[in-house]
Amino acid sequence: xxxxxxxxxxxxxxxxxxxxxxxxxxxxxxxxxxxxxxxxxxxxxxxxxxxxxxxxxxxxxxxxxxxxxxxxxxxxxxxxxxxxxxxxxxxxxxxxxxxxxxxxxxxxxxxxxxxxxxxxxxxxxxxxxxxxxxxxxxxxxxxxxxxxxxxxxxxxxxxxxxxxxxxxxxxxxxxxxxxxxxxxxxxxxxxxxxxxxxxxxxxxxxxxxxxxxxxxxxxxxxxxxxxxxxxxxxxxxxxxxxxxxxxxxxxxxxxxxxxxxxxxxx
Numbered sequence: 001x002x003x004x005x006x007x008x009x010x011x012x013x014x015x016x017x018x019x020x021x022x023x024x025x026x027x028x029x030x031x032x033x034x035x036x037x038x039x040x041x042x043x044x045x046x047x048x049x050x051x052x053x054x055x056x057x058x059x060x061x062x063x064x065x066x067x068x069x070x071x072x073x074x075x076x077x078x079x080x081x082x083x084x085x086x087x088x089x090x091x092x093x094x095x096x097x098x099x100x101x102x103x104x105x106x107x108x109x110x111x112x113x114x115x116x117x118x119x120x121x122x123x124x125x126x127x128x129x130x131x132x133x134x135x136x137x138x139x140x141x142x143x144x145x146x147x148x149x150x151x152x153x154x155x156x157x158x159x160x161x162x163x164x165x166x167x168x169x170x171x172x173x174x175x176x177x178x179x180x181x182x183x184x185x186x187x188x189x190x191x192x193x194x195x196x197x198x199x200x201x202x203x204x205x206x207x208x209x210x211x212x213x214x215x216x217x218x219x220x221x222x223x224x225x226x227x228x229x230x231x232x233x234x235x236x237x238x239x240x241x242x243x244x245x246x247x248x249x250x251x252x253x254x255x256x257x258x259x260x261x262x263x264x265x266x
Contacts, residue, residue, distance in 0.1 A: 007034040015052040016202040024060025027112045029068035042097035052206035055198045058110035066115020095150050098123040102214040108198035109133045119149040130191040133176040140171040209247040210265035
């Protein structure tokens with residue numbers, strides 16, 4: 001896992017990784033290379049003890065314009081079925097990598113957030129946006145189904161079935177106000193404070209019991225397909241494991257001493 005990626009921006013500050021696409025002049029489209037490199041980076045993140053949270057940031061006033069029309073969509077029209085399936089599986093693998101990376105991911109969304117860009121924001125655990133954010137799942141606009149990269153599974157769980165169906169059938173833009181009202185965005189902030197707000201949230205999370213945060217993220221993903229009985233049992237096991245950590249003991253000792261606990265993630 002490299003800390004100097006070739007196809008996206010990355011910096012690491014105080015246990016928080018700040019990621020952003022790096023083609024601001026074209027509103028940060030994704031390419032075959034950036035898809036693959038992001039997928040590999042998030043896959044490897046589960047093994048990084050020095051990174052406790054991720055901010056997927058905007059760049060130059062926009063989050064992402066999705067798959068690049070010339071670099072991706074054009075070539076796709078000339079591919080065989082096997083090549084197309086390899087591509088669609090790769091893009092889905094990016095979502096799976098974000099969901100399974102073991103670290104809370106915060107999307108900081110400004111401006112354009114459409115297509116695969118909207119999917120990346122959707123795959124994050126938390127989303128903060130500016131009033132200028134315009135979010136759209138554009139797949140029907142290019143003659144494709146709305147069921148891309150897990151959208152039909154994940155989006156309804158965030159905003160509800162009917163609202164998700166409207167966005168996925170029409171491809172229309174969801175305004176920032178709608179996104180906050182519907183629960184897609186946790187909150188809206190001014191553009192000039194977006195990165196600071198996202199970093200503040202990430203730093204607050206990173207200062208917490210990070211082994212327990214990993215368990216929370218794991219359970220949030222796994223319990224989608226569980227019955228209530230299975231979920232309660234899985235959480236009983238997960239919590240019992242967390243009770244063996246030093247952070248649980250640290251929290252108790254701090255409470256007894258009327259002090260604030262300092263967590264170390266183990």
